[in-house]
Amino acid sequence: MRNIIIVLTFFIAITGVSQELNCKVVVNAELTGNExxxxxxxxxxxxxEFVNNTKWTNKTFLPQERIDCSMVITVNNYSSESFQATLQVQSSRPVYGSSYNTPVYNFNDKDFNFTYLEYQNLNFNPTQFQSNLVSVIAFHVYMILALDADSFAENGGDPYFKQAQTIANYSQQGNFKGWKLEDGLQSRFTLIDNVMSATYKEYRQVMNSYHRQGLDIMSENPKEGKEKIAEAIKLFQAMNSRRPNSFLQRTFFDAKADEIAQIFSDGPNVNIASLKEVLQKVAPMHSSKWQTIKY
Structure with missing residues (x-):
């Protein structure tokens, strides 16, 4: 009996401290010639270790609840302790009643320069700049957490978006590119600034409706699920009328274009004429994929 109690206590302790992410980080240095x-x-x-073992929130995640994600760092140049790199971040979440994982976040961070000494400590401080390496990684961690939470509950990502914004604000002091308004229209600054702006409010509405009201009911009612997904996508029309072909729309469809084309090319027949028209307007860069929708 005592052994059973010990085993149960150990199991509870392990599950209780499980962190939020199941993330695979890859550092590709082939372009340096010194991989x-x-x-x-x-x-x-x-x-x-940093991404998977840091406690990023005050919530308890069971092992099976950890968010699947990946970060691929491509080092373009390296000299002494200075790195010039890009970062591709992706995350997904399970769809209710199925074995399918749907892509949620897909971001190519092209301005990822940092300094790093081998074996230096990597510690995250939610209110204070530590290094650009830590800031960029932590920023994307909170974007992953925020979008995942939004996909399950309306405005569920609020605290994580706010933390990402805090990171963006205090990281400006490091004078690394990507944190300021003047750093371009596809920067980390632009991403979090747009997400937090009422001008782009439909983006978060779509994230929730598309997943929770659409994908998550498809195992029980595929026709209604497809109709709800179509309704969610059409919410982009209002945002597109204010900011045509916005950065946020592009990030959404970079993650979802293949999935949308597959959903509406199979299963129960729904009226897609108006949906295809909307898709061509709000995501013209994926027009070749919309043309494959034949229903």
């Missing part, structure tokens, strides 16, 4: 340098392998190992 076998130990510093790249050490960086990859430390980042995997």
């Amino acid at each position: 076998n340098f130990s510093i790249f392998k050490t960086l990859e190992k430390q980042l995997n």
Whole structure:
């Protein structure tokens, strides 16, 4: 009996401290010509530990609730302790009643320059700048958490978006590109600024309706699920009329275009004529995919 209690206590302790992410971090240094340098392998190992072992929220996640995601760092140039790189971040979440994982976040961060000494400590401070390496990774962690939460509950991502914005604000002092208004229309600054702006409020509405009211009911009622997904996508029309072809719309469809084309090319027949018209307007960069929808 005592052994059973010990085992149960150990199990509860393990599940109780499970962190939020199940993230695979890859450091690709082939472009430097020195991909076998130990510093790249050490960086990859430390980042995997940092992302997966840091407690990012005050919530308890069971192991099966951890968010699947990936971060691929491509190092373009490396000299001493200075790195010039890009970062591809992706995340997904399970669809209710199925074994399917749907893509949620897909962001290509092209301005990821940082300094790093092998084996240096990587510690996150929610209110204080530590390094650009830590700030960029933490920023995307909170974007993953926020969008995942929004996909399950309306405005569920509020605290995580606010933390991402805090990181963006205090990281400006580091003088690294990507944190300021003048750093372009596809920067981290633009991403979080747009998400937090009422001008783009439909983006978060779509994130919730598309997943919770659409995808999550498809296992029980695929026809209604498809109709709800179509209704969610059409919400982009109002946002597009204010800001045509906005950055946020592009990030959404970068993650969802293939999935949308597949959903509406199979299963129960629904009226897609008006949907295809909307898709061509709000996501013209994926027009070739919309043309494959034949229903």
